[in-house]
Amino acid sequence: MHLKNIRLHQFKNYNKASVHFSEEINCFVGINGSGKTNLLDAIHYLCLTKSALNPVDNLNIKHQKDFFTVFGDFDLHGKEIEIKCIFESGKKKQLIQNGKAYDKMSEHIGLLPVVMIAPDDTSLIKDGSEERRKFFDNMLCQLNRKYLEDLIRYTHFLKQRNALIKQFAEKGRWNAELIEPYTREIMQLSKSIARMRHDFLKEYEPLLIEYYKTISGDQEKISIQYETQCLEDGFESTFKANEQKDFILRRSTMGIHKDDFVFQISEYPIKKFGSQGQQKSFVIALKLAQFMVFFKHLNTKPILLLDDIFDKLDDNRIERLMKLVADHEFGQLFISDARPERSQGILASMDADCRFFLIEEGEVTDWS
Amino acid sequence: MNFPSKLIEDAVNEMSRLPGIGKKTALRLVLHLLKQKESVTEELSHALLALRKEIKYCQKCHNISDTDVCSICRGVRRDRSIICVVEDIPDVLAIENTSQYQGLYHVLGGVISPIQGIGPDELKIESLMERIRLAETEDKVEEVILALPATMEGDTTSFYITRKLKALNIKVSTIARGIPIGGELEYTDEVTLGRSILTRVNYSAD
Ligand SMILES: [Zn+2]
Numbered sequence: 206m207h208l209k210n211i212r213l214h215q216f217k218n219y220n221k222a223s224v225h226f227s228e229e230i231n232c233f234v235g236i237n238g239s240g241k242t243n244l245l246d247a248i249h250y251l252c253l254t255k256s257a258l259n260p261v262d263n264l265n266i267k268h269q270k271d272f273f274t275v276f277g278d279f280d281l282h283g284k285e286i287e288i289k290c291i292f293e294s295g296k297k298k299q300l301i302q303n304g305k306a307y308d309k310m311s312e313h314i315g316l317l318p319v320v321m322i323a324p325d326d327t328s329l330i331k332d333g334s335e336e337r338r339k340f341f342d343n344m345l346c347q348l349n350r351k352y353l354e355d356l357i358r359y360t361h362f363l364k365q366r367n368a369l370i371k372q373f374a375e376k377g378r379w380n381a382e383l384i385e386p387y388t389r390e391i392m393q394l395s396k397s398i399a400r401m402r403h404d405f406l407k408e409y410e411p412l413l414i415e416y417y418k419t420i421s422g423d424q425e426k427i428s429i430q431y432e433t434q435c436l437e438d439g440f441e442s443t444f445k446a447n448e449q450k451d452f453i454l455r456r457s458t459m460g461i462h463k464d465d466f467v468f469q470i471s472e473y474p475i476k477k478f479g480s481q482g483q484q485k486s487f488v489i490a491l492k493l494a495q496f497m498v499f500f501k502h503l504n505t506k507p508i509l510l511l512d513d514i515f516d517k518l519d520d521n522r523i524e525r526l527m528k529l530v531a532d533h534e535f536g537q538l539f540i541s542d543a544r545p546e547r548s549q550g551i552l553a554s555m556d557a558d559c560r561f562f563l564i565e566e567g568e569v570t571d572w573s
Numbered sequence: 574m575n576f577p578s579k580l581i582e583d584a585v586n587e588m589s590r591l592p593g594i595g596k597k598t599a600l601r602l603v604l605h606l607l608k609q610k611e612s613v614t615e616e617l618s619h620a621l622l623a624l625r626k627e628i629k630y631c632q633k634c635h636n637i638s639d640t641d642v643c644s645i646c647r648g649v650r651r652d653r654s655i656i657c658v659v660e661d662i663p664d665v666l667a668i669e670n671t672s673q674y675q676g677l678y679h680v681l682g683g684v685i686s687p688i689q690g691i692g693p694d695e696l697k698i699e700s701l702m703e704r705i706r707l708a709e710t711e712d713k714v715e716e717v718i719l720a721l722p723a724t725m726e727g728d729t730t731s732f733y734i735t736r737k738l739k740a741l742n743i744k745v746s747t748i749a750r751g752i753p754i755g756g757e758l759e760y761t762d763e764v765t766l767g768r769s770i771l772t773r774v775n776y777s778a779d
Contacts, residue, residue, distance in 0.1 A: 350763060362725065364688055365688055365725075366687075372692070382736065383692065383693065383733065387729065389732070390729070
């Protein structure tokens with residue numbers, strides 16, 4: 206699969222731009238703030254219907270304008286797929302595939318896989334469990350329709366249950382009969398989702414270990430500890446026993462929204478015990494393993510977006526990552542770099558079709 | 574939109590408050606009325622006013638009615654042992670139009686949704702229980718059909734009502750959901766198809 210071209214209108218700092226891409230390597234060069242990352246983000250929009258950086262669509266409209274459009278043509282197994290993403294302030298976002306609008310955005314997820322690597326972004330390791338759940342949810346949703354549907358249902362029932370608990374708290378009275386349908390759904394969906402998360406890690410973790418070794422050159426053993434109460438024996442009775450606590454705290458205190466994925470190095474949390482370099486390698490390995498899992502399941506190599514890797518990684522890690530590129534591990538590649546000579550130097554030796562684009566204040570020109 | 578007349582502007586504004594009617598459509602309707610005889614507008618306003626002032630809701634099933642008890646609830650040929658529970662009035666009309674159902678109805682007026690502040694007390698759920706409990710011996714209710722929307726809210730409402738009905742010891746059923754007539758399996762969405770398989774029915778070749 207690859208993206209043949211993209212057309213932007215009033216997207217972030219772009220007024221109008223139209224770019225034709227190489228099937229192999231595309232490198233966006235230009236000073237910081239010129240719009241390199243925004244172009245990567247536009248590709249993310251086409252693949253996943255949303256920004257990788259800013260979840261609020263409104264904030265992705267060019268300053269003082271009231272709509273944006275991102276259009277692109279993909280080649281998927283030889284079939285042409287045109288995707289149009291249209292967002293007008295105050296209206297519902299529209300996503301159109303070959304002239305037909307999707308009823309639900311979620312129907313598009315999984316068709317055009319994409320992986321974005323921003324090595325400086327160690328929030329996956331450093332932030333709270335929500336970031337990590339989002340990462341795995343996002344991945345599983347692209348791979349498994351049942352997971353996506355269960356998660357949508359779960360999120361909805363959780364909102365309803367929490368609203369109900371708030372009302373109970375205000376009235377000072379718990380209504381067991383009324384909350385029962387929500388509790389039942391949440392317990393059932395928690396078990397199903399936790400099971401899918403658990404099974405997925407059995408496949409994902411070995412890939413992660415492999416890529417961590419490749420990128421870091423370390424011999425340290427890494428692992429993921431999946432922490433959940435939802436697969437324990439007697440989960441249902443614990444859940445019910447916990448309702449007293451729900452009532453006091455005015456929200457649901459058990460379920461898969463409390464799970465965590467603890468990243469470990471030599472059996473210690475990498476958050477506390479990993480060096481900066483180890484954390485960066487870990488983040489890259491997480492994304493590369495994601496790439497490989499998508500490739501295996503979806504039978505097409507995902508688009509890979511590499512944001513600012515040459516600046517944020519040391520030479521050894523860049524060299525090992527580029528070896529993977531040279532070995533044709535990846536499909537279509539998009540790279541952003543503030544220093545054109547550097548990326549040209551690194552990419553020149555590749556046996557691949559490589560195109561450079563100069564980005565200046567939201568204008569794109571071919572450059573070589 | 575700028576109007577040459579305040580009278581037209583007021584009429585358009587009022588008209589465009591109706592669902593599905595934009596300013597342009599409203600203007601077209603207003604101008605249309607102006608071209609017709611005055612009596613057309615008079616009859617329309619009279620009908621609307623009468624509708625608003627005289628409309629009643631059936632005391633038993635909460636369907637729309639001209640009288641205290643609606644024509645379905647009064648119908649001599651209706652089967653009083655079955656009550657079909659629906660979300661709202663249009664659902665009654667839809668089921669009536671199938672001509673496949675001879676029982677009675679019960680209109681809830683919505684489904685339970687805590688986020689929107691709709692709980693059982695905002696709906697006609699207790700009135701359904703009362704109705705079943707108080708039915709005269711000859712009108713004893715034997716079955717309740719739940720015909721609520723196939724949404725998460727519809728399903729939780731069905732579950733809640735089913736639990737409540739358990740104590741009254743009557744049969745509860747829900748309308749079947751599945752492949753539309755003439756529908757191809759491969760074009761049916763996965764959730765519907767999955768559910769159709771889980772709730773499959775016996776097939777008899779008699
Ligand atoms: Zn009635």
